[in-house]
Amino acid sequence: MARLFGTDGVRGVANTELTAELALALGRALARVLEERGGGQPRIVVGRDTRASGELLEAALSAGLMSAGALVVPLGVMTTPGVSYLTGALGATGGAVISASHNPPEYNGIKFFDPQGRKLPDELEEAVEGLVAEAGGGAGFVPPVGGAVGRRQAAADAGDRYLAHLRQVAGTGLEGLRVVLDCAHGAATPWAPAAWQAVGARVTVIHDAPDGTNINVGCGSTAPQALAQVVRQQGADLGLAFDGDADRVIAVDERGHIVDGDAILAILALDMAARGELAGNTVVATVMSNLGLERALKAAGLRLVRTRVGDRHVFEAMEQGGFVLGGEQSGHIILRRHAVTGDGILTGLALAAVMVRAGKPLSQLAAVVQPVPQVLLNVPVTRRDGWEEEPSIQAAIAAARQRLGEEGRILVRASGTEPLIRVMVEGDDAALVRELAESVAGAIRRALGSPAD
Template sequence: MGRLFGTDGVRGVANADLTAELALGLSVAAAHVLAEAGTFAGHRPTAVVGRDPRASGEFLEAAVVAGLASAGVDVLRVGVLPTPAVAYLTGALGADLGVMLSASHNAMPDNGIKFFARGGHKLADELEDRIEQVYEQHRTGEPWDRPTGAGVGRVKEYDEGFDKYVAHLIAVLPNRLDGLRIVLDEAHGAASRVSPEAFTRAGAEVVTIGAEPDGLNINDGCGSTHLGLLKAAVVEHGADLGIAHDGDADRCLAVDAAGEEVDGDQILAVLALAMREAGTLRGDTVVATVMSNLGFKLAMEREGVELVQTAVGDRYVLEAMKEKGYALGGEQSGHVIVLDHATTGDGTLTGLMLAARIAATGRSLADLAGVMERLPQVLVNVRDVDKSRVTTSAELSQAVAEAERELGATGRVLLRPS
């Protein structure tokens, strides 16, 4: 069996790769592993479980809840909420783990399972590996201790999660959004209720598109992976900006008043300068991946902000932030982590903070995002090659060096064996 966990949980086609049996078994294994790791520390464990609106999330949620309860874990079902909301509630409610059912920006037939440890933090690789090991032991017939009677977990609906999360978002905003007209594209996803409510409570005039999930239309021609509808809506409604989320709302991309895209690098640049001005950008440092646009790196150098770069993946950004105590990091794709207020990328929070900067300065999004110039960036996938040569081939290294000499200070070549 290959490794089940990828860069962001376990994903696959629901009811084909990701079955109810797999979801149940992984949940039992996660309960046992986290207990062994001391997470449950001698008390009756509790889990927060949420999902995005995919139709398959209904039966997968039932399987996860059954697995956790059968392992003696009390379950708080929060229903359809964004991934960062489940992470926040896991920490805010003192739960021992959180589970989110979502395949993020993937198409509707896919789904996924993300586990959060106590505090709402993603699991380390070693814990994921241990969960897989225990799952495989149970799957092949090794018995596990099953509680009975009063020892089984209880399942409760936690309807307060929606208001608790929205209140958290409003509380961390530096200023209100009064006077701004904002178009929100919710990708028919998990933030379809949360995001419009948060922006409205913060004072913005809100126009909403892509906020009618039916279980089948998530990410379908809308959201952060399809910005065409948002661009048109921003221009049509004369809005100050548009915000686009993906299916589980851990991403945020933006559109300025002219309908031009503002990507994750530009959003990071705007927030980095705002946080430095407020004294909250610890070490005057921002963390991003090696895939960030060179224009972002040059802009940060010019503005006196240090840039720490990591491997591709928001988990690596988060690891670097936690290790050094940095406050801001993210990816070009729109995963932005503000560590003082979230333990993972939070698209709604990112959009609110971006809008707050516009409201506070009176400057347009295009003007603020102009702090960096997006330099041309070409991504080429090369198939059927020996990936190990990326780090071992002298001939390849020489070719890269020659190309970079031709490009000079405003160009670079990045090779990734992915």
Template sequence: MGRLFGTDGVRGIANADLTAEMALGLSVAAAHVLAEAGSFAGHRPVAVVGRDPRASGEFLEAAVVAGLASAGVDVLRVGVLPTPAVAYLTGALGADLGVMLSASHNAMPDNGVKFLARGGHKLDDDLEERIEKLYEEHRTGAPWVRPTGDGVGRVRDYDEGFDQYVAHLIGVLPNRLDGITVVLDEAHGAASRVSPEAFSRAGAEIITIGARPDGLNINDGCGSTHLEPLKAAVLEHGAHFGIAHDGDADRCLAVDGNGEEVDGDQILSILALALRERGQLRHDTVVGTVMSNLGFKLAMEREGITLVQTAVGDRYVLESMKEHGYALGGEQSGHVIVLDHATTGDGTLTGLLLAARVVETGRSLADLASVMQRLPQVLVNVPDVDKSRVHTSAELSAAVAEAEAELGDTGRVLLRPSGTEPLVRVMVEAADIDHARAVAGRLADAVKSALG
């Protein structure tokens, strides 16, 4: 059996790859690993369970709740809320674990199960491996030891979670949002109620699109992976700017008043300067990934801020932040982590902080985002090659060195093997898009020659 856990929980096509039986079994295993069910004298383990609006989330939620309760865990069912809300409530309520049912930005047929440890933190590899091992052992043979009578878990709806999370978001803001108009694209997802409520309570005038989830339309031509509707709405309504989330609202991308995209690197640049101004950017450092635009790094250097880069994935960003005590980190895709106020990327929080900076400074989002100039970035996927040799091939190393010498300080080259497919990703940045394309094309040919 291949590893079930990917970079962000267990995902697959609901009712095909990810079945009710699997969700139930994984939840029982997670209860034993994360809640140590039955081992606390006088303490009933508690889990917070939430989901996005996907139709399949209804039966998968039922399976997860059944698995947890059958293992002796009391369940607080918070309903449709963003992933960061479930993480926050897991910590705030002192729960032993959290479970979120979502496939994030994926299309509707997919779904996923994401487990959170005490405090609302993502699981490290060791915990995931323990859950998966225990699940597989009992799937193939050994029956679970199950509590009976008053030992089984109890289940109740926790409707207070919505207001509790919104109050937390508003309490984080350094100032109110009165005087601005914002378009919110909720991707017909988990933030369809939360985000408009938070922005409205904070004082902003809002226009919402993509905020009518029906279980089938999540991420469908809207949200952070499809910015065209948001750009059109910002221009149509003359809004100050727009905010887009993905299905579980752990991402935030923006569109300025001119209809231009403001990506995760630009958002991080804006928030880094804001936090430093308030003395909250610890070690004057922000964390990104190896895919962060070179323009981001150059902007931070100019501003006297250090950029630490990790492997691709917000979990690696978070690990670096926790290990070294950094306050801010994220990805170009819009995962932004403000560690003093969230244990994971929080799209609604990010959007609120961005709006607060616009109001606080009196500057437009376009003006704030101009702190960094995005260098043209070209990404080419080279399939059907031996990706295991990407870092050991002498021929390829020579081609990369030649490209780097050609680009100098105004460009960058990155070759990265895919984590899930037999291909190598070639990324080239340069001051000129045509130059970037030319270098990327030559490197793609070199990858085929050396690794094909």
């Protein structure tokens, strides 16, 4: 069986790749693994985003959990960071969220959390995967009967707990701030407006009518242009665009300019450092973050630690180093004193608090980062494995590095979820960056692309 878990849980086209049968098997396996590792009856918090397939997969996953004797705490539509927070706050054994994040509506995914709300470690994912591979739930599995069968266990105050957590992070002073929220027709829809209204902001909400098929379509963090237009039209102070499960946020300043995750990290880092709250004067980001972020932090006497792509790797480096701020250019920001995963709503509130403390508009704060030209190309390939051994690809990368010199970077990696090889090149010469990115992408296309390419 091919590996189920990718960089962010199990993901695929719902009802063909990610089926009800697979969701049921995953639920049964998770319950067994958590019971064996922790002892006692597992209690699992389950939430989902607004995709049409979410109800189907939630029912199947919950049935699998209960078939192995677990209690299921259903949250309904809830953000991924909300599920993470509530897993810990409700004292659950683990958590599960059904979402494909920023992916198109036909996709869905399932990812699991440990009792602290952190993404399940590799060894437990492997244990779950091993049981899924065994027919009937695994060798020696005896289904519980009678009163031992799992049941649903509601937590009526779960949403209120999450909103109280967000409000506590925001603090005070945001009254009257004019904010436009793009909910991406996703899981942020019930929660982001409520959180901002609770802190007294003047809120306009767009893309908040999910129908199961419109999540992330022309809206949200992957398409913030509509948000930028509304911010300009309304003269708002701030715009925030979430992705489908609201673990990411991209901001828009009062002029309608996009403020990405790199700029958000810099703004938060400088504020935290000035208040003595930036542990180790260090920010953690991935290899995809722009050199402009690294230069801005260095100019302020701060350090950037880079990791592999993926919020899991960012969080691991933060834990190991005792650091409190990290994230990705995509807007997945982790404020480790408040959360163990990225939370777009929480990040937006924290960003607004910096604006209020500084008494400056977002455009002025974001100007600290001067991005260098960066080109990212996604090359469709017939296979993702083995590209490192292709001589023609390695020759093209080596030639590009030589021409780029010390003032730029080139990164080539396989996508963790799609049949793509990603090529990123950045440097001060925009024309050269584009030329070198196209050159490497061309070598990959010739070596691994489909005949139609």
